[in-house]
Amino acid sequence: MRRGPAGLGWPSAPPPPAWDGVSWQLSDVAELPRMRAELRRSRTVGVPADLRDRLLLVLDEMASNALRHGGGSVEAAVRRTGDAFLVAVTDGDTRTAPTPAVDRDPAQGGLGLYLIAELSTAHGWYVDGDAKTVWAVLPR
Numbered sequence: 123m124r125r126g127p128a129g130l131g132w133p134s135a136p137p138p139p140a141w142d143g144v145s146w147q148l149s150d151v152a153e154l155p156r157m158r159a160e161l162r163r164s165r166t167v168g169v170p171a172d173l174r175d176r177l178l179l180v181l182d183e184m185a186s187n188a189l190r191h192g193g194g195s196v197e198a199a200v201r202r203t204g205d206a207f208l209v210a211v212t213d214g215d216t217r218t219a220p221t222p223a224v225d226r227d228p229a230q231g232g233l234g235l236y237l238i239a240e241l242s243t244a245h246g247w248y249v250d251g252d253a254k255t256v257w258a259v260l261p262r
Contacts, residue, residue, distance in 0.1 A: 132220045132235065135246040137257040140208040143201030151189050154182060161200060173207075173262065176241050180209050180258050183234040187220075188213040192254070203259065206243065210257040216249045220256050 144164050146157045158178055169177070177200060185198040192213025201208045222235040239245055242258035249255075 131222075132239070132256070133246045134219070134248060136248050137208055137210060137246065137255075138203050138206075138244070138259065140201035140203045140210075143199050143208075145197055145199035146185075148185060148189060148196040148198060151186055154185060154189075157185065157198060158182060169262070173260065176260055177207055177209065180238050180241055180260060181211075183238055184209060184211040184256055184258065187211075187234055188256070191215065191218070202262075206259045206261045208257060208259055210255050212253050212255045214253060216252060216254045218254075220247050 144161065146153070146160070148154070148157065158181070161178060161181060162174070181198060181200060185196060188196040188198070188211045192215045194214035197212045199208075199210050201210070220235055222239075223233065238258050241260060243261050245256075245258040247254060247256045
């Protein structure tokens with residue numbers, strides 16, 4: 123699969139302010155089902171099913187990427203902004219920017235960052251000290 127230049131990198135930028143959320147400390151991909159179940163129960167009450175599914179997909183993609191490629195412990199969070207949800211995932215790999223796969227057979231994976239970019243209205247990443255945070259905004 124080959125994607126155009128717009129998909130080659132994510133902007134380095136801080137996310138919009140957010141509050142009132144839920145977060146998880148993760149150390150293994152085996153913890154992802156628990157995280158998804160907790161999000162379904164806690165923060166998606168009253169949220170339309172299609173938005174809930176997008177939130178779950180984006181959170182799962184970002185958290186699994188961080189666990190597989192970020193090294194160390196991972197914090198995943200879903201918070202509210204004025205009119206959207208902010209999904210943010212922090213890991214310890216400050217040297218590697220989120221970079222979508224280029225020229226890779228889709229059967230080998232690597233399409234998660236493209237999917238997140240398509241589902242979100244804004245996305246980016248930033249480094250703060252010894253942590254990198256990757257984030258995406260999904261409208262409510």
